[in-house]
Amino acid sequence: MSQLQSLRGMVDLLPEALQRWQAVEAVAREHFQRSGFGEIRTPLLETTDLFCRGIGAATDVVGKEMYSFQDRGDRSCTLRPEGTASVVRAALQHGLLSQGAQKLWYAGPMFRYERPQAGRQRQFHQIGVEWLGAESARSDVEVIALAWDLLARLGVGGLELELNSLGSSEDRQAYRAALVHWLEQRSEALDPDSQARLSTNPLRILDSKNKDTQALLKDAPTLADALSPESRQRFEAVQQGLTALEIPFRLNPRLVRGLDYYSHTAFEITSDRLGAQATVCGGGRYDGLIAQLGGATTPAIGWALGMERLLLVLEASAEVDPEGRAAGLVAASLPDVFIVNRGVQASAAALALARDLRGNGLVVVLDDSGSAFGKQFKRAHRRGARWALVLGDDEAERGELRLKPLQQSGEERCIRLDDREALVAILKSL
Structure with missing residues (x-):
């Protein structure tokens, strides 16, 4: 099919x-x-x-x-x-x-x-x-x-x-009559489309794209003369x-x-x-x-x-x-945060984290693939995210996450998972 x-x-x-x-x-x-x-x-x-x-x-x-x-x-x-x-x-x-x-x-x-x-x-x-x-x-x-x-x-x-x-409308009627009279005397020099318009919509001949017709029109009466x-x-x-x-x-x-x-x-x-x-x-x-x-x-x-x-x-x-x-205006809209996550506990924590951050006005991409961290980091770079938040089951068990800048210089750091106010302040700081 x-x-x-x-x-x-x-x-x-x-x-x-x-x-x-x-x-x-x-x-x-x-x-x-x-x-x-x-x-x-x-x-x-x-x-x-x-x-x-x-x-x-x-x-x-x-x-x-x-x-x-x-x-x-x-x-x-x-x-x-x-x-x-x-x-x-x-x-x-x-x-x-x-x-x-x-x-x-x-x-x-x-x-x-x-x-x-x-x-x-x-x-x-x-x-x-x-x-x-x-x-x-x-x-x-x-x-x-x-x-x-x-x-x-x-x-x-x-x-x-x-x-x-x-x-x-009176000006255009007078001009139309003068233009038609002028064009009829030169109709053989017009392109086929303009010849067809001569009896139906002669004013449209004025914006013909045909070069020969445009050259001919240089000597034609103008609307200004009929005003x-x-x-x-x-x-x-x-x-x-x-x-x-x-x-x-x-x-x-x-x-x-x-x-x-x-x-x-x-x-x-x-x-x-x-x-x-x-x-x-x-x-x-x-x-x-x-x-x-x-x-x-x-x-x-x-x-x-x-x-x-x-x-x-x-x-x-x-x-x-x-x-x-x-x-x-034409630049692509880039996410603030890309959440790299893998594991049962990490996935649940990452979903709640993404929801909270979005509620604080941040644009957040949550990776749902469960693939290796290296592949997720590649996706984060391709999307142009400013920050990567890293959550594995180990981090989830310790109640923390890793915060890594992607578009600016800076060291990776750890932050408490439940300290959302501090996290939001950091993510909005640059």
């Missing part, structure tokens, strides 16, 4: 890697709490119509990448491909917006049928924030600063903020706010977000730690989405970062700066 394997693009998170994830999530959770954002958790499975209406039927996500199926009630269901639409649906369903503006954050798995590659899987994980009811340019600045400061606090190096304005005076003024206010906070940015007139619900401010934060500029975080304003999903017209802004890509960037940042914050 063949061995079962996970589906392609569905990756197991093993304990060592998961420790790094949890360290990042802990920093993010504290960061959001300090800024007044409350956590929300939404179902992995939603009605397909939520994403068709929210993301846009013409997008690649809806057209090519969603995991959708009919359930036993003959309802079309989809594993969520992103977090924003679900958060908005939950806010509307539970009447949160009637209580005023909502600052929310989420974390969890998303699903898209894409070609798996480093930092991108078919089940991937995001951390994101949504500020529903936020209208001012200052709220744009605050949300961008929230992302920038989180990445800096995590120790991500080589950061760059790219900024653009998508304008109002109304009000949109220009708003975008200027966002830039002034970022400058006041000393957050550097670069204007990128070709930056568009891949989902239909975005408007006005759009941004991406990249890092050069993977050898090329890799997008770590992206987001923007989406003032039309809540109305599209059945609510009142309500302004909103948010962003999301991909955990898989972020962990790769953190590991690369740790290599550049082994003493920096990123290195501390």
